[in-house]
Amino acid sequence: xNIINRLNAADPGFRSALKxxxxxxxxxxxxxxxxxxxxxxxxxxxxxxxxxxxxxKFDRLALPSAxxxxxxxxxxxxxxxxxxxxxxxxxxAAAVRISAYAERQKMQSWSYTEADGTVLGQQITPLDxxxxxxxxxxxxxxxxxxxxAIPARVAGVRELVxxxxxxDGVANDTVLAAARVAGVDRIFRIGGAQAVAxxxxxxxxxxxxxxxxxxxxxxxxxxxxxxxxxxxIDMIAGPSxxxxxxxxxxxxxxxxxxxxxxxxxxxxxxxxxxSPDAQFLDRVAESVTRLVESQPRADIIRTxxxxxxxxxxxxxxxxxxxxxxxxxxxxLELSFAGAxxxxxxxxxxxxxxxxxxxxxxxGDYCAGPNHVLPTSGTARFSSPLGVYDFxxxxxxxxxxxxxxxxxxxxxVVLAESEGLYAHAxxxxxxxxxxR
Amino acid sequence: xNIINRLNAADPGFRSALKxxxxxxxxxxxxxxxxxxxxxxxxxxxxxxxxxxxxxKFDRLALPSAxxxxxxxxxxxxxxxxxxxxxxxxxxAAAVRISAYAERQKMQSWSYTEADGTVLGQQITPLDxxxxxxxxxxxxxxxxxxxxAIPARVAGVRELVxxxxxxDGVANDTVLAAARVAGVDRIFRIGGAQAVAxxxxxxxxxxxxxxxxxxxxxxxxxxxxxxxxxxxIDMIAGPSxxxxxxxxxxxxxxxxxxxxxxxxxxxxxxxxxxSPDAQFLDRVAESVTRLVESQPRADIIRTxxxxxxxxxxxxxxxxxxxxxxxxxxxxLELSFAGAxxxxxxxxxxxxxxxxxxxxxxxGDYCAGPNHVLPTSGTARFSSPLGVYDFxxxxxxxxxxxxxxxxxxxxxVVLAESEGLYAHAxxxxxxxxxxR
Numbered sequence: 048x049n050i051i052n053r054l055n056a057a058d059p060g061f062r063s064a065l066k067x068x069x070x071x072x073x074x075x076x077x078x079x080x081x082x083x084x085x086x087x088x089x090x091x092x093x094x095x096x097x098x099x100x101x102x103x104k105f106d107r108l109a110l111p112s113a114x115x116x117x118x119x120x121x122x123x124x125x126x127x128x129x130x131x132x133x134x135x136x137x138x139x140a141a142a143v144r145i146s147a148y149a150e151r152q153k154m155q156s157w158s159y160t161e162a163d164g165t166v167l168g169q170q171i172t173p174l175d176x177x178x179x180x181x182x183x184x185x186x187x188x189x190x191x192x193x194x195x196a197i198p199a200r201v202a203g204v205r206e207l208v209x210x211x212x213x214x215d216g217v218a219n220d221t222v223l224a225a226a227r228v229a230g231v232d233r234i235f236r237i238g239g240a241q242a243v244a245x246x247x248x249x250x251x252x253x254x255x256x257x258x259x260x261x262x263x264x265x266x267x268x269x270x271x272x273x274x275x276x277x278x279x280i281d282m283i284a285g286p287s288x289x290x291x292x293x294x295x296x297x298x299x300x301x302x303x304x305x306x307x308x309x310x311x312x313x314x315x316x317x318x319x320x321x322s323p324d325a326q327f328l329d330r331v332a333e334s335v336t337r338l339v340e341s342q343p344r345a346d347i348i349r350t351x352x353x354x355x356x357x358x359x360x361x362x363x364x365x366x367x368x369x370x371x372x373x374x375x376x377x378x379l380e381l382s383f384a385g386a387x388x389x390x391x392x393x394x395x396x397x398x399x400x401x402x403x404x405x406x407x408x409x410g411d412y413c414a415g416p417n418h419v420l421p422t423s424g425t426a427r428f429s430s431p432l433g434v435y436d437f438x439x440x441x442x443x444x445x446x447x448x449x450x451x452x453x454x455x456x457x458x459v460v461l462a463e464s465e466g467l468y469a470h471a472x473x474x475x476x477x478x479x480x481x482r
Numbered sequence: 483x484n485i486i487n488r489l490n491a492a493d494p495g496f497r498s499a500l501k502x503x504x505x506x507x508x509x510x511x512x513x514x515x516x517x518x519x520x521x522x523x524x525x526x527x528x529x530x531x532x533x534x535x536x537x538x539k540f541d542r543l544a545l546p547s548a549x550x551x552x553x554x555x556x557x558x559x560x561x562x563x564x565x566x567x568x569x570x571x572x573x574x575a576a577a578v579r580i581s582a583y584a585e586r587q588k589m590q591s592w593s594y595t596e597a598d599g600t601v602l603g604q605q606i607t608p609l610d611x612x613x614x615x616x617x618x619x620x621x622x623x624x625x626x627x628x629x630x631a632i633p634a635r636v637a638g639v640r641e642l643v644x645x646x647x648x649x650d651g652v653a654n655d656t657v658l659a660a661a662r663v664a665g666v667d668r669i670f671r672i673g674g675a676q677a678v679a680x681x682x683x684x685x686x687x688x689x690x691x692x693x694x695x696x697x698x699x700x701x702x703x704x705x706x707x708x709x710x711x712x713x714x715i716d717m718i719a720g721p722s723x724x725x726x727x728x729x730x731x732x733x734x735x736x737x738x739x740x741x742x743x744x745x746x747x748x749x750x751x752x753x754x755x756x757s758p759d760a761q762f763l764d765r766v767a768e769s770v771t772r773l774v775e776s777q778p779r780a781d782i783i784r785t786x787x788x789x790x791x792x793x794x795x796x797x798x799x800x801x802x803x804x805x806x807x808x809x810x811x812x813x814l815e816l817s818f819a820g821a822x823x824x825x826x827x828x829x830x831x832x833x834x835x836x837x838x839x840x841x842x843x844x845g846d847y848c849a850g851p852n853h854v855l856p857t858s859g860t861a862r863f864s865s866p867l868g869v870y871d872f873x874x875x876x877x878x879x880x881x882x883x884x885x886x887x888x889x890x891x892x893x894v895v896l897a898e899s900e901g902l903y904a905h906a907x908x909x910x911x912x913x914x915x916x917r
Contacts, residue, residue: 137895141896151604166836169851172828174862175829175830188900190896221899300911301915307908308902308904308908310904343901343903386880398879399877399879401879402880402881405879405881406908409886409889411905413889413896414889416877420877428692440865441866442866445840454847454849457575458843461573461576461848462847464624466778466779467746469779476736476739477839480736
């Protein structure tokens, strides 16, 4: 068995092999859905009482009262104090860069006045209150706290509520420190579907929010899908992916490590390299084989590369870019000279890493743009998390007397054609009243 | 029984009465879901063949072949020719205004260069292909075709595919004419869950799209929810709503007719007036009683106003605005002098109609802003349909050699704290390679 799949776009079986490689569907387990529905119903009916029960059951954490669901300021202070200085400094430096980029994304209100005095516009407002889900245990990533919380803060969200499970009562200090750095207002030690339900519907202790963001396991994803409509949610993410296009002039060890940096996330993660240089692909395969040995997460990397990784030979960079657009990857690394001149040809990608110095890992942590990105080809229709996701638009229409006559006459014709006579009469009153 | 409910914000029972009035939840019928799942599965497995079968069954339209699923250019030409000139002119005039407003919404790509030469940016691209669902029969609204199609066109979507069921083979000429005016590329005579499934997964005849927008019945809504993730969807809309805040100085007949213009949509539609002038509320009640008699859709209006309509007395305009923010209405009419000075106090509303000349009906048809708006309080976290919904963002990161050193050092600290060692090594290579 190869350590990573080898494909050639010129082979007759290429299309079906690629399709198989890219195929990923989340397992729709009705057992999960039933559990989640039960949990949500219990939280809606019994609030804090049910929340304490589920936390005792799923996280093996018995709390004396609902008040204890929230981290105290003193607890957070202590976690910050325990965080190494250089790590705290790195979190703060990353936060500055993430904020600076987010500031550029802010939507601003605008309006314009027409010749007859009618004003049209769009008013931008932040969401009132946002809930941020942070996984507990192994997959607790402080960088995720920054990436989810900072855009909300920059958008002007009034209150930012974080939930993070603490299995067996164990909290992650760095996650709490990241929450402090990002400006999270309140933190509750809850997780799973019960935390999502509490955020969506509110309990006596946990306030109801307007939108829930952040990654989670399959129960969390199912709960977010279930409460969608009552509140807003961010995307439901699939496994992480990287697609690298190289001309063959980047150090093969660098490329191998970039592939690993996705593969180490998850056995289902996807890492693909496309190059017109077949010999370069051989050299990368050699680097992969050699370097994987010393990787602390070698087992995960091996499984991911064997199941969902590939080195793909193509005719030229044009063909590589066409393939990239077809795949619509979460992360697209353009590791070749002059890549910046071909950006306009990239139609679908979550984030684009331009040139050989731009390791995807830099974007994951501190370049500035968000690391919450559309996966599984959804970059065809969706976007990175951003300030936009925490702002909303209201249309503004202010007709002058003259404007209401002109628009009213038009509206009467259209409303009557649709059989909506009250619409027509409502418009006609303004026409007649201003003539 | 009152023709419309009367509430006073000062009454002890007000909060619970308001809650009851606003309460609306779509009926989650498992029968509907089962039917929809079966239909989607059949379209995925048998494509056009299943599409023809469902169209024969649900729309009572037997087509000779899959080719006949598409309207021909000649059929559309004929529909346009049958459309009255003044109606065609009104559609075109409305389209010009909707386009002009949409142009202001277009997101533009941007980038900035940091001191060390690192470039960060955001690249905007349109969706490749969009599907527009248009209901058939009674609720076929040409204005909806314009409102859904034009923002997609302005965004630069390459292909716009419309589906519209033709029960018993009857097509709506004005809907086809509106599609022509809006620049729709292809139109298929299909509807229901089968049309949504065909757009999401594609058949030999109907191309797979990246996003599906447009209103539909409960089967269409359930199908959109089911294919969400495979493709993007717009919001799932509830019944239409209007909330009017008046100081009591607008003609009560105007206000009554504005309430009707929502109520006539649907027996579940919601029409609420809030005013600090109790005598004015009496006068509006009198107008409602008198004017409803001559309304062609009087029965629908009566049911909607009795079940979900209200005239609410408040202390002053401040209290009215606070209530409006709590309700987060789809349409908010501010029918009082100086309303434009209080816009910044409005935190949640789909569209705001400012001043007594701005009948909501003008916005429904031709003012310019979209009439597809968040309902049922979802204006707390979502926005009107717009060009944004047909564009997407890709983050751009291009590190200079120096930039990759600075960012790499930061990334190493953060990646190691998360136990992601390949991330750290990938960053470290750039640090070492550029020192």
